[in-house]
Amino acid sequence: MLENTDNDLPKASEDNVSEQTSKPTTKSNDDTVDDDQAVDSIAANKKEDVNDTASEVDNTKEDEIGEVVTEDNKADGDLATEIKEVTEEVPEEAVEGAVEGAVEVDSKITTVEKEQFENMELKELVAFFATTIQNESVQHIKPTVDMLASVFGQKLASLAKEKKEAFIASGENPDAFYFNPPEKKEFASLLRRYKSDRGTYYKSLEEKQQKNLAYRLQLIEELKGLINVEQEINIAYNQFKDLQNRWKESGQVPRMEANNIWKTYHHHVGHFYDFLHLNRELRELDFKFNLEQKLKICEQAEELASMEDISKAFRRLQTLHKKWKDELGPVDKDHSEQVWERFSEATKIIHDKRRYFIKNQEEVFEANLIKKQAILTQIKDLLEDDFNDKTNIHNISKTYDGLRESFFAVGRVPAKKRDDLWIDFKQKARLFSKKRNQFYKNLKKVYAGNVAKRKELIERANVLKTETNFRETTPKIIELQKEWKTLGPVSRKDHNQLWTRFRASCNEYFELMDASRNKASNEEEENLIQKTAILENIKNSIGAKDSDDKLDIDALVEKWNSIGRIPKNRLSIVQEFSRAVEQAYKASGLSKNEITQKSYKNKLNSMRDDDDTMRREIQSLNRRVDEIKQEVIQLETNLQFFGKNQESNPIVIKVRKDIAQHQERIDQLLEKKRLVKKLQKG
Numbered sequence: 001m002l003e004n005t006d007n008d009l010p011k012a013s014e015d016n017v018s019e020q021t022s023k024p025t026t027k028s029n030d031d032t033v034d035d036d037q038a039v040d041s042i043a044a045n046k047k048e049d050v051n052d053t054a055s056e057v058d059n060t061k062e063d064e065i066g067e068v069v070t071e072d073n074k075a076d077g078d079l080a081t082e083i084k085e086v087t088e089e090v091p092e093e094a095v096e097g098a099v100e101g102a103v104e105v106d107s108k109i110t111t112v113e114k115e116q117f118e119n120m121e122l123k124e125l126v127a128f129f130a131t132t133i134q135n136e137s138v139q140h141i142k143p144t145v146d147m148l149a150s151v152f153g154q155k156l157a158s159l160a161k162e163k164k165e166a167f168i169a170s171g172e173n174p175d176a177f178y179f180n181p182p183e184k185k186e187f188a189s190l191l192r193r194y195k196s197d198r199g200t201y202y203k204s205l206e207e208k209q210q211k212n213l214a215y216r217l218q219l220i221e222e223l224k225g226l227i228n229v230e231q232e233i234n235i236a237y238n239q240f241k242d243l244q245n246r247w248k249e250s251g252q253v254p255r256m257e258a259n260n261i262w263k264t265y266h267h268h269v270g271h272f273y274d275f276l277h278l279n280r281e282l283r284e285l286d287f288k289f290n291l292e293q294k295l296k297i298c299e300q301a302e303e304l305a306s307m308e309d310i311s312k313a314f315r316r317l318q319t320l321h322k323k324w325k326d327e328l329g330p331v332d333k334d335h336s337e338q339v340w341e342r343f344s345e346a347t348k349i350i351h352d353k354r355r356y357f358i359k360n361q362e363e364v365f366e367a368n369l370i371k372k373q374a375i376l377t378q379i380k381d382l383l384e385d386d387f388n389d390k391t392n393i394h395n396i397s398k399t400y401d402g403l404r405e406s407f408f409a410v411g412r413v414p415a416k417k418r419d420d421l422w423i424d425f426k427q428k429a430r431l432f433s434k435k436r437n438q439f440y441k442n443l444k445k446v447y448a449g450n451v452a453k454r455k456e457l458i459e460r461a462n463v464l465k466t467e468t469n470f471r472e473t474t475p476k477i478i479e480l481q482k483e484w485k486t487l488g489p490v491s492r493k494d495h496n497q498l499w500t501r502f503r504a505s506c507n508e509y510f511e512l513m514d515a516s517r518n519k520a521s522n523e524e525e526e527n528l529i530q531k532t533a534i535l536e537n538i539k540n541s542i543g544a545k546d547s548d549d550k551l552d553i554d555a556l557v558e559k560w561n562s563i564g565r566i567p568k569n570r571l572s573i574v575q576e577f578s579r580a581v582e583q584a585y586k587a588s589g590l591s592k593n594e595i596t597q598k599s600y601k602n603k604l605n606s607m608r609d610d611d612d613t614m615r616r617e618i619q620s621l622n623r624r625v626d627e628i629k630q631e632v633i634q635l636e637t638n639l640q641f642f643g644k645n646q647e648s649n650p651i652v653i654k655v656r657k658d659i660a661q662h663q664e665r666i667d668q669l670l671e672k673k674r675l676v677k678k679l680q681k682g
Helices: 017-021 034-044 051-075 080-088 093-102 108-116 124-137 142-169 182-226 235-246 254-277 279-304 310-326 334-360 361-383 395-407 417-463 470-486 492-516 520-540 553-563 572-587 592-606 611-637 649-681
Strands: none
Touching: 108 124, 108 142, 124 142, 124 182, 124 492, 142 182, 182 235, 182 254, 182 395, 182 492, 254 310, 279 310, 310 334, 334 361, 334 611, 361 395, 395 417, 395 592, 395 611, 417 470, 470 611, 492 520, 492 611, 520 572, 553 572, 553 592, 592 649, 611 649
8 A cells, every 4th residue: 555655745845844744644444545535636625825935036126126116106107017017926827836946046147137237228128128038938037027127117217317307407397397218118018028928828837737637637547447457467567657657757737736636646556556466576676766766865855954055955855855756656664664754854954944044034144244255355365465477376266266166155145235245256256367367468478488489499400400510410409409398388289389390300300310320331231131030030930820839039039139230221120020029929928018018128128239229219208208298287277177166077087087197107208218218327
């Protein structure tokens, strides 16, 4: 039965958590609900009190609108009445919908809109109003319309006052003054259109909810028809799961009907599960899934209980209650009461905090004011120091972003302090942006100077790259390379372009120098013949299947390294030999890491008597280290665009992983460089 398998109750309202929904439904067998009476009782149930969530949304501008209407009664006549009717109108459907999806009126956004509207002329306000009605959903624009009406009324009253004072100053009779600009008529027309569209929307919403109610009643009848039907149990269970999905997708019903229809539905769900007692495995699987999901909901509700913004926590709680009652079925008897008590306790905490907030709003607002003022003090302290080339702009930006998020996370403050507090925050935000922008401008100047220095080195390298006096020119090229490393940073784009040009000039010089030395001696030619024979021997052994044909690769490598130099125009054989040795190691069953270690050890041994090769290897390692460091700098720069609360962002996680991999690669290259230098010193 439902009483023994499910503790789900309708979505908790503010006033019935502790008295009604905080404990599971219980009744004896004598109190079994009659099916037809349960369904018929839906239409007879009185409508519940309207939830006050929608009034929270709309009341934020109530006093301000009242003031505007008072002023407009003197100057605008019917327009003031239009404004008052629109701003005071709160359809029952709107209030009802607000229980599950109320739109939060963010004081910060409202302040920004007010500043935006105050900077507009009457024609601009009318145009903005028309565009808003045309492009935005009518159920979402009430805060904007209220603010528009307020500012328009104030501006119209102010303009009328100015015109009247000018009219009287010119010597005219005050009673003859008449002021009726075309914008007034246009604005009033838009207000009437908005009111009409809004009424049409909520009427349509009510009709849709009535259709959803009829559809859910039909589903209940269908559910009753599944019980005691002579058919295979698996077929009945699949039909039931399909019915559950259709129930979840059926949409909202009128709030006054929601409680009874939900109870009736779950009453028959309990009967159906009793009907499935012959196939307990399916039932237990469903119970297990429902328990897991409800435990997750309990965890989410407990997290909401610790939220500072109680209004937001309350709205999210409504969503959890809807999921609990509409999307999930019962759990087993052993966990039923326990899991509901846990959810109910978290719900009660949120409602208690909300009641306290409603009763002590002024105290809460004053406490929030103190918190925000403390945050502004921290921002002020952060901005006292100048931003210079020694400033860690990343850490400062990260700290500022954290303070900014904390400022917005704190709830509302007293209305009389709100504007001054917001102005103070904006001033500090502008100052921070100004100082940070100036820092980056100065950084660009530094980059520009470093770019000029690098271009100068490139020009000097271009002059030297065609010199044939290698004994005198080579030290100069090496000195240019050393000087390049001492230059300050530049942007990643400029670095890649300039480095490519500089490296090309240096490589061109060294290729010219190598070409002049490629006249091989008879000894080098003989060494080439011997190394070619070793290479062919290793290649032939790679595909050998007979164990007798396997060679001692290490011995061959050692013999290769002992042979000596070969003509420089045939150095490509060294790379071919390295690839063949790696394939031979792989064929012998060595791991990738072991192959890498052996290959580089062999490479070092081959450099032992070749100073030019060791020099080029060190240059190559330094170049690769510099390139990877630039990539790390770019990745760390990218992280600055994310706040401190975005550490779980997949992009941030990937960037940090890439930085760690790059750093590991740098360490490996530096270790190789150390080994080469050790070999170079003998």
